[in-house]
Amino acid sequence: DWLEVPDAAERCVVEGRASQRRCMSELAPHSVEQADGVVGAAGAPFSLRARLVSGACVSLPAHSLMHVRELQELLEGAFQIPAHEQRWVLHDTLLNLQSTASLEEAGLQGDGVLTVVCVKRDLCGCWICAAGALSEDDLTFEFQRVEDNEELQVRITPDEYACRCSCEVQGEQVIVMQNTEDASITWSGWLSADGNHIRGHWKLVVMRGPGLRAVHTETGDFRMKRLQVTEPHGDP
Incomplete structure (x- = not known):
């Protein structure tokens, strides 16, 4: 969908x-x-x-x-x-x-x-992801866990891919879906034993024209690590 x-x-x-x-x-x-x-x-x-x-x-x-x-x-x-x-x-x-x-x-x-x-004070962490390039070798992804419902915010460079995405966590598996006007990107990965790294795969589907028909797909691997962010206790 x-x-x-x-x-x-x-x-x-x-x-x-x-x-x-x-x-x-x-x-x-x-x-x-x-x-x-x-x-x-x-x-x-x-x-x-x-x-x-x-x-x-x-x-x-x-x-x-x-x-x-x-x-x-x-x-x-x-x-x-x-x-x-x-x-x-x-x-x-x-x-x-x-x-x-x-x-x-x-x-x-x-x-x-x-x-x-x-962030809100209930920040769970900041995720930084380096992936195989969609079109440029330096394409990077930045994820930020922003709410208890496991929704992630993502910033992707180049800027035209910048938007938010949804995230589903099933045990150790993490599934992320992102959509722009003409592209759909899905990530699926697994948490490491320490919970600070994710390895997995991504798939890009580019949509064009009426009905957003898929005309191009790419797949690749990604590696994502978590920044250790410790929230202060009490009032800031």
Whole structure:
């Protein structure tokens, strides 16, 4: 059956990197573009681009001595995401978000891609998946378990594959189905004994034209690992 894709606009990821790319946003027409600075230099500005899963993005001013709380407040203002629901991941490592620390002290210096996972406090974990390419060798998948009902949110690059998906867990088997306007992707895999890795297969069905007839299919293997995310106890 063809699944309805829920609106994922309430979730976002944030990328911080030294870049000259310009980023326009319908969500935040007041946004400004920040000139690049020297990466790693104390107090140097660097480009920070926030993007909703739906694809809209906004440029934010940032510098290495900016406090974590300042950036959290910028994100909260831009996307209405409370600061205490933000988790920052850099190079597969969960950063320690002390509100009084600078971005440099938190480990962000504009030399990598920062992913901000906006979650509820009952977060079960963040899944990162590397798969055989659909069309490009660097295609990656990011999964985030967001609710107790085992629904997963997924961000897939290239951006045209970005949407949410449904997930069914049957014992140790995990079945994920995702749909866009013209493609259906199904993953099926098995949890490892430690519960932190999944191995399995994916199948892509591309739909075109009236009636969404399948004109092309691909299959392949994927490997997915879980980021260890420990939620704080008590009030943030």
